[in-house]
Protein backbone atom coordinates (compact mmCIF):
# COMPACT_ATOMS: atom_id res chain seq x y z
CA UNK A 1 0.00 0.00 0.00
CA UNK A 2 2.86 2.36 0.79
CA UNK A 3 3.88 2.01 -2.83
CA UNK A 4 0.70 3.78 -3.76
CA UNK A 5 0.98 6.72 -1.47
CA UNK A 6 1.73 9.85 -3.47
CA UNK A 7 5.10 11.42 -3.31
CA UNK A 8 4.76 14.82 -1.72
CA UNK A 9 6.10 17.11 -4.36
CA UNK A 10 6.60 20.76 -3.54
CA UNK A 11 4.31 22.90 -5.66
CA UNK A 12 5.14 26.50 -6.24
CA UNK A 13 2.12 28.76 -6.07
CA UNK A 14 1.03 30.21 -9.38
CA UNK A 15 2.10 33.78 -9.95
CA UNK A 16 -1.18 35.63 -10.26
CA UNK A 17 0.38 39.06 -10.43
CA UNK A 18 -1.61 41.27 -12.73
CA UNK A 19 -4.46 38.79 -13.11
CA UNK A 20 -7.81 40.47 -12.68
CA UNK A 21 -9.91 37.33 -12.21
CA UNK A 22 -13.10 39.27 -11.62
CA UNK A 23 -12.76 41.14 -14.88
CA UNK A 24 -12.01 37.91 -16.72
CA UNK A 25 -15.05 36.26 -15.14
CA UNK A 26 -17.11 39.26 -16.23
CA UNK A 27 -15.95 38.84 -19.81
CA UNK A 28 -16.79 35.13 -19.72
CA UNK A 29 -20.21 35.97 -18.28
CA UNK A 30 -20.81 38.47 -21.04
CA UNK A 31 -20.01 35.93 -23.75
CA UNK A 32 -22.27 33.36 -22.08
CA UNK A 33 -25.09 35.87 -22.40
CA UNK A 34 -24.74 35.66 -26.19
CA UNK A 35 -26.63 32.42 -26.94
CA UNK A 36 -24.58 30.91 -29.76
CA UNK A 37 -26.68 27.76 -30.02
CA UNK A 38 -25.68 25.20 -32.63
CA UNK A 39 -28.10 23.09 -34.59
CA UNK A 40 -27.74 20.45 -37.28
CA UNK A 41 -30.48 22.32 -39.12
CA UNK A 42 -28.85 25.48 -40.54
CA UNK A 43 -32.26 27.18 -40.59
CA UNK A 44 -32.34 26.97 -36.79
CA UNK A 45 -28.99 28.70 -36.32
CA UNK A 46 -29.29 32.40 -35.60
CA UNK A 47 -26.26 33.63 -37.51
CA UNK A 48 -26.66 37.17 -36.20
CA UNK A 49 -26.02 35.90 -32.67
CA UNK A 50 -22.76 34.30 -33.78
CA UNK A 51 -21.85 37.52 -35.57
CA UNK A 52 -22.48 39.44 -32.34
CA UNK A 53 -20.26 37.03 -30.44
CA UNK A 54 -17.41 37.47 -32.92
CA UNK A 55 -17.76 41.26 -32.81
CA UNK A 56 -17.76 41.25 -29.03
CA UNK A 57 -14.57 39.20 -28.92
CA UNK A 58 -12.83 41.94 -30.86
CA UNK A 59 -14.09 44.58 -28.42
CA UNK A 60 -13.25 42.62 -25.28
CA UNK A 61 -9.73 41.75 -26.45
CA UNK A 62 -8.52 44.82 -28.36
CA UNK A 63 -4.76 44.17 -28.06
CA UNK A 64 -5.19 40.66 -29.38
CA UNK A 65 -7.25 41.86 -32.30
CA UNK A 66 -4.77 44.62 -33.09
CA UNK A 67 -1.72 42.36 -33.04
CA UNK A 68 -3.02 39.08 -34.46
CA UNK A 69 -4.32 38.44 -37.95
CA UNK A 70 -7.85 37.08 -37.87
CA UNK A 71 -9.77 35.41 -40.65
CA UNK A 72 -13.19 33.86 -40.78
CA UNK A 73 -13.62 30.41 -42.28
CA UNK A 74 -16.91 29.12 -43.65
CA UNK A 75 -19.91 30.04 -41.58
CA UNK A 76 -18.02 31.60 -38.71
CA UNK A 77 -14.97 29.63 -37.55
CA UNK A 78 -12.18 31.97 -36.50
CA UNK A 79 -8.51 31.46 -37.21
CA UNK A 80 -5.94 33.83 -35.73
CA UNK A 81 -2.26 34.04 -36.39
CA UNK A 82 0.14 35.53 -33.88
CA UNK A 83 3.44 35.79 -35.66
CA UNK A 84 6.47 34.43 -33.87
CA UNK A 85 10.04 35.57 -34.20
CA UNK A 86 11.21 32.30 -35.77
CA UNK A 87 9.78 30.09 -38.47
CA UNK A 88 9.57 27.06 -36.19
CA UNK A 89 6.35 25.03 -36.58
CA UNK A 90 3.48 26.76 -34.82
CA UNK A 91 1.45 26.06 -31.72
CA UNK A 92 -2.31 25.81 -32.25
CA UNK A 93 -4.70 26.57 -29.41
CA UNK A 94 -8.27 25.50 -30.06
CA UNK A 95 -11.67 26.14 -28.54
CA UNK A 96 -15.22 26.52 -29.80
CA UNK A 97 -17.78 29.18 -29.10
CA UNK A 98 -21.00 27.38 -30.02
CA UNK A 99 -23.10 25.63 -27.39
CA UNK A 100 -25.83 23.00 -27.36
CA UNK A 101 -29.49 23.94 -26.80
CA UNK A 102 -31.03 24.06 -23.34
CA UNK A 103 -34.61 23.15 -24.27
CA UNK A 104 -36.04 20.46 -22.03
CA UNK A 105 -33.26 20.73 -19.47
CA UNK A 106 -33.59 21.82 -15.89
CA UNK A 107 -31.24 24.56 -14.84
CA UNK A 108 -30.83 26.03 -11.39
CA UNK A 109 -29.95 29.37 -13.03
CA UNK A 110 -30.93 30.98 -16.28
CA UNK A 111 -28.43 29.26 -18.60
CA UNK A 112 -27.78 32.47 -20.48
CA UNK A 113 -27.62 34.81 -17.50
CA UNK A 114 -23.89 34.45 -16.96
CA UNK A 115 -24.54 34.95 -13.27
CA UNK A 116 -21.47 35.03 -11.05
CA UNK A 117 -21.99 33.58 -7.58
CA UNK A 118 -19.54 32.41 -4.96
CA UNK A 119 -16.64 32.46 -7.34
CA UNK A 120 -18.40 30.53 -10.10
CA UNK A 121 -19.65 31.72 -13.47
CA UNK A 122 -22.90 29.94 -14.29
CA UNK A 123 -24.32 29.26 -17.71
CA UNK A 124 -24.31 27.25 -20.87
CA UNK A 125 -20.80 27.15 -22.25
CA UNK A 126 -19.05 28.19 -19.03
CA UNK A 127 -17.01 24.98 -19.19
CA UNK A 128 -17.74 23.77 -22.71
CA UNK A 129 -16.20 25.76 -24.19
CA UNK A 130 -16.35 29.51 -23.76
CA UNK A 131 -14.24 29.05 -20.65
CA UNK A 132 -11.39 27.81 -22.84
CA UNK A 133 -11.97 30.59 -25.37
CA UNK A 134 -11.74 33.19 -22.63
CA UNK A 135 -8.75 31.57 -20.93
CA UNK A 136 -6.80 31.57 -24.20
CA UNK A 137 -7.75 35.14 -25.07
CA UNK A 138 -7.05 36.44 -21.56
CA UNK A 139 -3.55 34.97 -21.74
CA UNK A 140 -2.85 36.28 -25.23
CA UNK A 141 -4.28 39.70 -24.45
CA UNK A 142 -2.10 40.02 -21.39
CA UNK A 143 1.03 38.91 -23.22
CA UNK A 144 0.41 41.14 -26.23
CA UNK A 145 -0.24 44.13 -23.96
CA UNK A 146 3.05 43.41 -22.20
CA UNK A 147 4.94 43.42 -25.49
CA UNK A 148 5.59 39.68 -25.59
CA UNK A 149 6.52 38.14 -28.91
CA UNK A 150 6.20 34.36 -29.19
CA UNK A 151 9.16 32.36 -30.44
CA UNK A 152 7.00 30.41 -32.88
CA UNK A 153 3.73 31.33 -34.53
CA UNK A 154 0.69 30.78 -32.35
CA UNK A 155 -2.63 30.09 -34.05
CA UNK A 156 -5.95 30.37 -32.28
CA UNK A 157 -8.63 28.21 -33.88
CA UNK A 158 -12.14 28.84 -32.58
CA UNK A 159 -14.89 26.67 -34.03
CA UNK A 160 -18.48 27.80 -34.50
CA UNK A 161 -20.06 24.39 -35.06
CA UNK A 162 -18.19 21.86 -32.93
CA UNK A 163 -21.34 20.78 -31.16
CA UNK A 164 -22.88 19.48 -34.38
CA UNK A 165 -19.65 17.94 -35.73
CA UNK A 166 -19.50 20.75 -38.22
CA UNK A 167 -16.85 21.93 -40.62
CA UNK A 168 -15.10 24.75 -38.73
CA UNK A 169 -12.15 22.68 -37.51
CA UNK A 170 -11.90 20.86 -40.83
CA UNK A 171 -11.65 24.18 -42.65
CA UNK A 172 -8.82 25.24 -40.34
CA UNK A 173 -6.97 22.00 -41.16
CA UNK A 174 -7.48 22.63 -44.88
CA UNK A 175 -6.08 26.14 -44.51
CA UNK A 176 -2.99 24.78 -42.76
CA UNK A 177 -2.52 22.11 -45.41
CA UNK A 178 -2.93 24.57 -48.26
CA UNK A 179 -0.36 26.87 -46.71
CA UNK A 180 2.06 24.08 -45.88
CA UNK A 181 1.73 24.63 -42.14
CA UNK A 182 2.46 21.57 -39.97
CA UNK A 183 1.77 22.42 -36.33
CA UNK A 184 4.32 21.67 -33.65
CA UNK A 185 1.54 21.04 -31.13
CA UNK A 186 -2.24 21.34 -31.00
CA UNK A 187 -4.07 21.90 -27.73
CA UNK A 188 -7.86 21.57 -27.76
CA UNK A 189 -10.41 21.52 -25.00
CA UNK A 190 -9.85 18.62 -22.65
CA UNK A 191 -10.94 17.55 -19.24
CA UNK A 192 -12.22 19.70 -16.42
CA UNK A 193 -11.58 20.02 -12.72
CA UNK A 194 -13.87 17.34 -11.32
CA UNK A 195 -14.89 15.87 -7.98
CA UNK A 196 -16.05 12.33 -7.33
CA UNK A 197 -15.20 10.96 -10.76
CA UNK A 198 -12.68 8.44 -9.47
CA UNK A 199 -13.96 6.17 -6.68
CA UNK A 200 -12.15 6.75 -3.41
CA UNK A 201 -10.32 9.83 -4.57
CA UNK A 202 -11.33 12.77 -2.44
CA UNK A 203 -11.02 16.38 -3.47
CA UNK A 204 -10.65 17.83 -6.89
CA UNK A 205 -8.85 16.25 -9.81
CA UNK A 206 -7.78 18.23 -12.86
CA UNK A 207 -8.37 15.78 -15.69
CA UNK A 208 -6.02 16.21 -18.61
CA UNK A 209 -7.59 15.00 -21.85
CA UNK A 210 -5.03 13.44 -24.14
CA UNK A 211 -7.36 11.65 -26.52
CA UNK A 212 -10.98 11.66 -27.50
CA UNK A 213 -13.21 8.78 -28.34
CA UNK A 214 -14.30 8.93 -31.94
CA UNK A 215 -17.66 8.68 -33.59
CA UNK A 216 -18.80 6.18 -36.21
CA UNK A 217 -22.02 6.37 -38.17
CA UNK A 218 -23.06 3.11 -39.83
CA UNK A 219 -25.90 2.81 -42.31
CA UNK A 220 -27.33 -0.68 -42.61
CA UNK A 221 -29.52 -1.46 -45.59
CA UNK A 222 -31.28 -4.69 -46.47
CA UNK A 223 -34.02 -5.44 -48.93
CA UNK A 224 -36.60 -8.14 -49.28
CA UNK A 225 -39.37 -9.21 -51.58
CA UNK A 226 -42.73 -7.67 -50.75
CA UNK A 227 -45.49 -9.68 -49.17
CA UNK A 228 -48.72 -9.57 -47.26
CA UNK A 229 -48.95 -8.95 -43.54
CA UNK A 230 -51.10 -12.06 -43.20
CA UNK A 231 -48.15 -14.22 -44.21
CA UNK A 232 -45.01 -12.76 -42.61
CA UNK A 233 -41.72 -14.29 -43.66
CA UNK A 234 -39.54 -15.49 -40.82
CA UNK A 235 -36.03 -14.11 -40.92
CA UNK A 236 -36.98 -11.34 -43.32
CA UNK A 237 -35.45 -7.92 -43.70
CA UNK A 238 -36.34 -6.57 -40.22
CA UNK A 239 -34.91 -9.66 -38.55
CA UNK A 240 -31.73 -9.44 -40.60
CA UNK A 241 -31.36 -5.80 -39.64
CA UNK A 242 -31.91 -6.65 -36.00
CA UNK A 243 -29.27 -9.39 -36.16
CA UNK A 244 -26.84 -7.03 -37.85
CA UNK A 245 -27.36 -4.40 -35.16
CA UNK A 246 -26.84 -6.99 -32.43
CA UNK A 247 -23.70 -8.21 -34.20
CA UNK A 248 -22.33 -4.67 -33.97
CA UNK A 249 -23.23 -4.58 -30.30
CA UNK A 250 -21.50 -7.93 -29.76
CA UNK A 251 -18.25 -6.86 -31.37
CA UNK A 252 -16.95 -3.81 -29.54
CA UNK A 253 -13.39 -2.73 -30.05
CA UNK A 254 -11.17 -4.79 -27.77
CA UNK A 255 -10.48 -3.07 -24.47
CA UNK A 256 -6.89 -2.15 -23.85
CA UNK A 257 -5.05 -0.18 -21.24
CA UNK A 258 -2.39 1.82 -23.00
CA UNK A 259 0.28 3.85 -21.28
CA UNK A 260 -1.77 7.00 -20.95
CA UNK A 261 -4.65 5.19 -19.24
CA UNK A 262 -2.29 3.23 -17.02
CA UNK A 263 -0.52 6.46 -16.07
CA UNK A 264 -3.83 8.00 -15.06
CA UNK A 265 -4.84 4.96 -13.01
CA UNK A 266 -1.47 5.01 -11.29
CA UNK A 267 -1.66 8.74 -10.57
CA UNK A 268 -5.20 8.78 -9.19
CA UNK A 269 -4.66 5.42 -7.45
CA UNK A 270 -1.92 6.99 -5.40
CA UNK A 271 -4.44 9.54 -4.21
CA UNK A 272 -7.20 7.05 -3.46
CA UNK A 273 -7.96 6.28 0.14
CA UNK A 274 -7.83 2.68 1.23
CA UNK A 275 -10.48 1.08 3.42
CA UNK A 276 -8.18 1.52 6.38
CA UNK A 277 -7.01 4.99 5.47
CA UNK A 278 -6.32 7.45 8.20
CA UNK A 279 -9.09 9.95 8.62
CA UNK A 280 -8.00 13.41 7.81
CA UNK A 281 -8.14 15.40 9.93
CA UNK A 282 -8.05 12.95 12.79
CA UNK A 283 -11.52 11.68 13.69
CA UNK A 284 -10.95 12.28 17.36
CA UNK A 285 -13.25 15.11 18.31
CA UNK A 286 -15.62 14.95 15.41
CA UNK A 287 -18.02 13.17 17.72
CA UNK A 288 -19.08 10.50 15.26
CA UNK A 289 -16.15 8.12 15.26
CA UNK A 290 -16.85 5.42 17.77
CA UNK A 291 -14.52 2.65 18.93
CA UNK A 292 -15.43 -0.72 17.46
CA UNK A 293 -13.80 -3.98 16.69
CA UNK A 294 -11.43 -3.27 13.89
CA UNK A 295 -11.06 -4.70 10.42
CA UNK A 296 -7.83 -2.74 10.15
CA UNK A 297 -4.23 -3.77 10.80
CA UNK A 298 -3.82 -5.93 13.89
CA UNK A 299 -2.87 -4.12 17.06
CA UNK A 300 -4.04 -0.76 15.85
CA UNK A 301 -7.06 0.95 17.31
CA UNK A 302 -9.79 1.69 14.87
CA UNK A 303 -12.79 3.92 14.82
CA UNK A 304 -15.77 3.84 12.57
CA UNK A 305 -16.99 7.05 11.15
CA UNK A 306 -20.46 6.05 10.19
CA UNK A 307 -21.98 9.33 9.20
CA UNK A 308 -22.25 10.10 5.54
CA UNK A 309 -21.50 13.77 5.98
CA UNK A 310 -21.10 16.31 8.75
CA UNK A 311 -24.26 17.89 10.04
CA UNK A 312 -24.86 21.55 9.24
CA UNK A 313 -24.45 22.37 12.95
CA UNK A 314 -21.12 20.57 13.04
CA UNK A 315 -19.99 22.31 9.91
CA UNK A 316 -21.11 25.67 11.25
CA UNK A 317 -19.25 25.05 14.48
CA UNK A 318 -16.11 24.27 12.50
CA UNK A 319 -15.72 20.88 14.17
CA UNK A 320 -13.33 18.53 12.45
CA UNK A 321 -14.92 15.71 10.51
CA UNK A 322 -13.70 12.48 9.05
CA UNK A 323 -12.96 12.83 5.41
CA UNK A 324 -14.31 10.89 3.70
CA UNK A 325 -16.83 9.68 6.28
CA UNK A 326 -18.36 6.24 6.42
CA UNK A 327 -15.25 4.12 6.70
CA UNK A 328 -12.90 2.41 9.11
CA UNK A 329 -10.19 4.72 10.29
CA UNK A 330 -6.98 3.56 11.90
Ligand SMILES: [Zn+2]
Nearest residue numbers: 096128129189
Ligand atom coordinates in the same frame (compact mmCIF):
# COMPACT_ATOMS: atom_id res chain seq x y z
ZN1 LIG B 1 -16.60 21.26 -26.27
